[in-house]
Amino acid sequence: MVATPRKLQEFERREADILAAALELFSGDNWESVTVVQIADRAGIGKGTVYKHFASKDEIYARLALDFFYGLLRCCHRIQDSNDPEAEMRSAFRGALQYHREHQEYSNVRQYVFRAGFWERLSKSYIESFEKLDAEFAIWANQRIERGMDAGVFSKQPLVTVRTGLDALFNGAVSQLWGNRCWMEIEPDEYIEQVVEFAINSLKAGQVE
Amino acid sequence: MVATPRKLQEFERREADILAAALELFSGDNWESVTVVQIADRAGIGKGTVYKHFASKDEIYARLALDFFYGLLRCCHRIQDSNDPEAEMRSAFRGALQYHREHQEYSNVRQYVFRAGFWERLSKSYIESFEKLDAEFAIWANQRIERGMDAGVFSKQPLVTVRTGLDALFNGAVSQLWGNRCWMEIEPDEYIEQVVEFAINSLKAGQVE
Amino acid sequence: MVATPRKLQEFERREADILAAALELFSGDNWESVTVVQIADRAGIGKGTVYKHFASKDEIYARLALDFFYGLLRCCHRIQDSNDPEAEMRSAFRGALQYHREHQEYSNVRQYVFRAGFWERLSKSYIESFEKLDAEFAIWANQRIERGMDAGVFSKQPLVTVRTGLDALFNGAVSQLWGNRCWMEIEPDEYIEQVVEFAINSLKAGQVE
Amino acid sequence: MVATPRKLQEFERREADILAAALELFSGDNWESVTVVQIADRAGIGKGTVYKHFASKDEIYARLALDFFYGLLRCCHRIQDSNDPEAEMRSAFRGALQYHREHQEYSNVRQYVFRAGFWERLSKSYIESFEKLDAEFAIWANQRIERGMDAGVFSKQPLVTVRTGLDALFNGAVSQLWGNRCWMEIEPDEYIEQVVEFAINSLKAGQVE
């Protein structure tokens, strides 16, 4: 076992410090006007040091978003393969929504990286990371949907239609969970169950019984 | 009756123009980066003229917020006194929520003035205006709640508890109505009714029948 | 006759001040590291004011270059049409070289705008100005060359060959005139005469006598 | 004979590496924006190590300039004393120009150290080095000029006049040799000969025969 050099450990810890500081500030009320100096100050380092770790402020956003989405992907990958596609899909959808609920601090980061212009400014390597992420999600989701269709559990529909609909449903649910900061007429957990139910129903819809 | 001088009329019209222009821009997508020049241009006046009416950009925000909240207060005051405190409260809560729904263009203004730091920068006179507003709301709401309690319609609870709960409920509902831009599982009107119901129930809760 | 408003006069004077200040600094030894603050200080104005007149530091360079090249074009246009194409071309070539000699302060500006990357950063309208300038030069030069060929004074050669060669010769001569800041083995005037002679000879070269 | 310790050898080799790396970068196109990191990388060492050898980036420039000028002085000192002052002067002038022609890579270094402000920033010891260098040149040149005057080969003129003129001539010739990168009406070697001839003639000028 090779011991990680102390220097490297510290360097990585700083990166974590910066990301943590940035996330705290981005999740606050003034997130639109957070400056690099504020991030550096909160991380307890100098302004220039931030740029040893990230080429730009946007890259901090990008990195936080990647961390968030990779966490989401891990959520999905944790679902065990089984002979019950419906249960799998339920678990995945529920888990993904719960993940968002538990990480509301990424709400503004997500909003920011989806803004027009963000991708245009982003460096090639970060764009590739996001594309790889998208591809992994697509593979994972499509496999499960097709498996369910082949098993006759989900109705046969064009994959693109199903994916588009589920994505819209999912994003709408996330808005709901995040848009409401203090209160909701039904409990989030119950809300999530209803969305999951809706999603499963739409996957089985039109099925000949 | 003293005729308002033409000059004064023009002055006030300009102020309205500025506020209208600012509100349009603040309700748009890039509201965070709206500049004073943009506001002046849209109002059809020079940049310097804006400062004849408002000491700072923040005061425009403050003034819009005051307009909005005074409109809300007028909503409440329009409720006729009656012998039915529950119906009054229902009307008030419903009306206040409808008011927010109908004035979503103030969404960003409200967010902005609630930011940390806004009040620190605000001039004394504006702070006093906001405090006066708060006080009027408190008087109005407390009167109605106490009247309802005295009449035995609402359960006897500490006023502070009731006010805190209702405020949270109200703010949550506003976030819900404003936060979710594309999708909601129930219609806003129905949503408002449910919230009103919930509020009334909580006012009557614990009551011995 | 409409009197120019005083304000506009002052505004234009400031622009001239900025350009003059920039040209002085760009013609000096430290021209590569001239800052906007230095330009503003020398022009006796604030940093922000520079940006009322020019969108970027590069645009100051671009504007100076345009001024320089338009002056050069005026030099050419001043040459009277005559029945002697050779004398015209001699006058033009000589005049253009003299113009460069008399405006050596633009030496670094010219170098800067010809750098790779400068055009990529330049705004569309400035690029169009330069293209228009190029086109006017081309029209003027081609007319005179073709007229000379038609008159049998210059030898018939492909226009592109002649233009390429003359441009190279001209640029080389400018380098010579500018590269040497204090001294030259022959006097600049004599040098210019020799280059002109060379140019004319190359235009007549291959001619059947 | 004391053996140079290995450690010291290595230290000196590193210094040579840094200077070589810096010279390569300073002679390139983007020499103005060369960074210390680039120099260190090309020298195959860490950034901090550069500062073990040179107190600042300017000192690297200064040291390169000193190396260059000491090389030039050695050129002069290599000229054998003889009884022919004119031949000596010819050799020296020709050699010095050839030295510049063969070391065009120092062109930007020379330009940089002659900039206003460079000397102000330079440390005392380096300034002294340059002053010593100047003094040695002056001694060498004045000796030869005076010897030639005493021998009746050069005309009697105030030393200051002769030195000023020769310096201007020399610097002009260097600009010519370095400034013109693409084109010259005569070959460099021939150019040098003409300059030498001109220099000798001016030394003999006004002489009563």
Next chain:
DNA sequence: GATGAATGAGCGTTCATTCAT
């Protein structure tokens, strides 16, 4: 009173320089 030219603090970013390891 209305104006917009002028301002300079503050933004994101770079890089020469320092210093703990």
Next chain:
DNA sequence: CATGAATGAACGCTCATTCAT
């Protein structure tokens, strides 16, 4: 001693605010 992470002054540029006209 060599290193490179950390620093902060200074860059080009923006824009809220001021003030002479």
